[in-house]
């Protein structure tokens with residue numbers, strides 16, 4: 070056995086090999102040490118003949134999925150080597166084969182995947198400063214590719230996707246190895262973020278010739294023109310290499326992938342990783358939780374597919390007005406038609422994860438319960454289409470037609486498979502009566518034999534006159550007749566004694582054994598036949614994978630929009646008017662997340678005007694300097710504007726009384742720095758890097774949100790940098806910007822530049838407290854409340870007095886604007 074194990078392990082040197090021995094999956098040698106460390110399991114050892122003592126760690130065979138999930142989550146590849154024949158019938162060593170290879174990016178099993186998010190496998194090809202990126206979710210079939218010419222964009226795109234595994238073609242000697250998050254290799258290009266798992270692959274499948282041929286074959290086309298990537302060499306190379314990997318690891322279960330789609334990152338609103346983090350789109354900054362994120366606040370979807378789609382939309386908002394309006398129209402129809410919205414939500418709740426169920430059917434991993442769940446869901450689709458039959462908005466109209474072949478397929482599944490089938494596929498009990506005459510005939514024979522055995526006890530008691538006679542069954546002898554030892558002298562002549570126990574004797578009869586043998590063979594045949602009928606049905610579903618998935622995507626989109634409509638109604642959102650220009654006008658806007666965490670009516674709405682032509686000065690600024698005391702609501706206001714803009718660009722209604730929003734090409738944020746200990750950078754350096762990135766990439770079409778710049782250094786350095794940055798943004802770039810700051814001196818900019826305005830968050834000052842009004846109003850705060858806050862916090866009176874004196878002096882001598890004017 071060890072020899073066979075070593076032969077298998079040789080084939081998969083970079084994966085953990087789980088090897089079935091009896092009721093356990095065992096790991097040996099170094100794998101055992103790793104598994105025991107990672108899963109906190111006991112490491113034991115056994116004498117292994119010539120090799121001496123062998124370290125081993127095992128997990129119960131029925132729980133392999135649970136343990137494997139943990140290992141894969143930690144970034145390991147796992148190979149399952151299972152017994153493929155019955156140990157009891159095996160002659161010599163039980164035959165074992167690799168039945169499944171699991172890597173973080175190639176999971177299909179339901180329990181291993183998070184319902185609410187995609188599980189992406191990505192592949193990158195880098196050539197000098199150019200890159201190609203392909204990604205697929207093999208559980209849902211999505212398959213996309215793109216390319217670009219700035220490595221920073223590749224990093225950002227990977228951060229958006231958060232792939233579970235990234236394939237990188239290299240010349241590394243340890244091809245096939247999987248680097249876990251944080252592990253490095255000299256063969257890994259620098260621009261790849263260390264947070265992901267990287268699979269080092271050979272270059273060949275990623276070469277233009279091989280990759281292109283692979284794609285042509287897979288999609289049965291003669292040119293890649295129709296897929297949109299004929300001339301995108303790097304995109305083709307990445308996609309072809311990715312496809313080869315999927316086929317290589319999923320030999321047993323050919324994956325039904327959707328047709329490759331080519332996209333361009335600049336077709337979407339660019340939200341860099343920093344901004345996504347600062348705006349807390351999918352998780353909070355403080356503790357990384359989902360609760361408190363924008364996704365948490367917006368998600369009212371009813372299906373897992375809808376939940377995943379909403380996440381994708383939020384991470385990839387649109388730049389195309391038509392696309393946004395189509396989504397808005399659908400939300401509007403659902404907002405206005407409450408009965409339709411409610412019925413739709415009710416119905417959607419009954420639809421399971423069709424995308425993934427179809428994937429499992431197509432790859433041959435679905436069980437009978439999966440097929441029933443799929444049929445249940447598909448059979449809801451005609452109801453759904455009837456419900457939206459009068460709808461006029463685009464995403465509801467997309468549901469109006471359900472191909473009859475799908476309805477028939479669902480009926481067939483229901484007709485064939487019993488209502489609550491067992492999990493196991495080879496133990497029978499799957500297929501209904503009346504489906505297959507051969508099956509029914511064999512079932513009838515088995516049943517009659519079983520009935521004969523069931524009657525045997527009564528018959529034999531009558532025949533022998535022994536009232537305590539019993540018929541029993543055990544694994545060693547099969548059926549037997551049991552008689553107490555006291556009565557054993559009364560047994561008939563055809564009884565053959567098999568076993569003697571303390572108080573009883575066990576017998577068989579030739580007829581009993583004959584019936585038993587017939588039952589056992591017939592049952593095996595029956596189970597096999599049921600399995601074959603099931604597999605044929607599963608394949609039939611797999612053949613319709615594309616059609617089911619197209620509909621699933623339409624259901625997912627409708628679900629997202631129905632959820633957004635529900636939210637709009639419940640939270641009082643408005644439909645923003647999307648403009649082609651640069652104007653941003655938000656009347657009485659609210660922060661979508663903070664609003665939901667406060668009691669109703671507590672959130673103070675605030676308006677915003679940016680980039681408007683021909684308006685009063687306060688309402689036409691490109692750059693707003695926002696001042697106000699600590700904790701007055703500056704950061705909240707700043708984020709609110711970013712979130713409203715982003716929500717509008719996914720097509721959602723927004724938390725405001727009304728809004729007119731010109732599209733943004735990018736949203737940038739710089740919000741309160743945290744020391745980046747991992748890279749050893751100081752707070753100030755992180756802040757400066759981020760600011761540099763903004764100044765180098767923002768355009769007049771961008772939205773820039775800056776919260777405190779220049780705080781991590783000496784006051785005058787900080788103030789000077791903040792001033793120069795604000796000026797550059799307003800004069801050179803003309804990006805729409807909100808600049809929150811404690812440097813009141815920046816208010817002087819508004820007097821010098823016509824496209825700069827001052828806003829402040831107001832407070833009410835009482836003798837012994839400051840009341841936060843959270844109201845944003847035109848005008849610069851004329852005083853800072855830092856010293857006041859210090860007083861309220863209990864700093865000694867002398868310190869407060871002295872601080873006031875020092876401030877008085879500083880203010881007297883600080884005339885930045887006048888000074889700068891004199892310089893010119």
Ligand SMILES: Nc1ncnc2c1ncn2[C@@H]1O[C@H](COP(=O)(O)OP(=O)(O)OP(=O)(O)O)[C@@H](O)[C@H]1O
Nearest residue numbers: 671672673674698699700701702703704705706843
């Ligand atoms: N418009 C609002 N209505 C109601 N409460 C608000 C509003 N804006 C902010 N708040 C509350 O005030 C708290 C402080 O807000 P925020 O963090 O935005 O202040 P800040 O001015 O940025 O403070 P600092 O200058 O210290 O960073 C928030 O936690 C929020 O609960």
